Amino acid sequence: MSRGPFAAFSGVRWGDFLGVAPFLIFAVLFLIVPTLYLVVGAFIGQDGSLTFQNIIDLGTPQIVSSFWISIRVSAASAVLGSAFGLLIALAIIRGRLPSGIRSTVMTFSGVASNFAGIPLAFAFLSTLGRLGLITVLFKTYLGFDIYRAGFNILSFWGLTLTYCYFQIPLMILIIAPAVDGLRKEWNEAAATLGASNWQFWRFIGLPILWPNLLGTLSLLFANAFGAIATAYALTGSSLNIVPIVLYAQIRGDVLNNPGLGAALALGMIVITAVANVVYLVIRTRAERWLK
């Protein structure tokens, strides 16, 4: 049993292996092989031969622009989400707020980070859509039409603002343990040595949180990049982010080329995989500081 790649399985008794087998079989059949199937499919032409044409075809303006808008929305919502998430985490943990607030915020974050998809789109349409509460209130009481001022919920900023609703809580949940790990003693030690509050954050606080921040940033990016339901219910197909193009392609081959769908999928897999690997690598390194 101890042949090369299967070294990890050596010394596992057959009876025990049976216990793990269903899990591994499921993973192979319903997670790994379907994904590899698409990866391979991206390199197969319509005549069944090996080709790079599908990958080259990703360079068409329509697809490039969909990747570009996806990357921009994901990056913007990840940056805003982690910035505000961090601020809120700092406020509830180190801001000396009443003790009930912290647990309330954490519970709410658990709910809000899972409140994504279709209902989230409905909520933001009711808030900032053309007939949404905020839009109407601004128009009636302040005489200010946010839509005439250039805002649109079906746009880059509209989508980014909506995505922040699950990005910020996710950030709070992930970064809170790291903020907790900043010990009071470090503050006191720095203060004893004459450091100002700003110097503490510049030279101690942020450098310690930095790996965590970078890691979470890439996780939030991947989180937004793969999301489709919210954008689909919010914008229909007026904002062509990659998952929506892929959705339309799976439904009805709108690109008139099945191989191109697989190439599109490959592009998404590469981007989310890179973002997640960055997160995992950084997280492993960051955990050393928080023991």
Add this chain to the structure above:
Amino acid sequence: MKRGKLWAWIVFLLGALYFLVPLLATFQFSLSIRRDALSFDAYANVLQSPTFQQTFLFSVAIGVAAIIVGLLIVVPAAYFVRLRAPQLRPIIEFVTLLPLIIPPIILVFGYIRMYGTSNPLFFLRLTGTDVGTNILLTLAYVGLALPYMYRAVDTGLRTIDVQTLTEAANILGAGTGTILMRVIFPNIIVAVLSGAFLTLAIVIGEFTIASLLNRPAFGVYMQNVGANRAFEPAALAVISFIITWVAMGMIQLLARFAPRTAARTD
């Protein structure tokens, strides 16, 4: 210290504004179906619609099926990894991360290609029949829930003394199946339930996979209502938010009942 408090209050209140206003706006919007007065008519329309009831029950059924299948594959795996095969842990943990790395739309696209009607092996053409597609949807949800389910079960196993329990049961003559079903499982039931509620919260409103597999699921129904109605979507958003809140509340509540037997420290 006063100033430290002030910035914290400002951040907290801005955050509260951002998170509460959409909820209030949605609620207010859901009540304004009549021109002259606030009413719960939008809720009545939604709740009385047979499609709502059918799709909701369908999604709950698929969710429960996914939880059961998920437990059947996760509990034995986590148990054996913890007890006898720790060298498999990196592999298993890598697998549990896969659903977070592969977006659902990629997963379902792979399923459609692989288990579609063009599959040369006829018994793998799962999308050919309703039953087959339902099975595929269930398995997709098992995949989505895998990271949460595994972590919940593994955390549960960490709080009990797996080795002593297993040895004690062995001495009393129990086989592996009996140990898993009647000793381990009851001891981690709280952890299992919190994994189950999280799974339900994720699965009930799921849109992408259900829609691409053409299943009459709750998420697909919500999207349809959103495309065709004005006020009912807001009511649905409020209902979904309550469902998510209840599921999360159950997890918090269950955490209080978790057994606190310390693991053996040798």
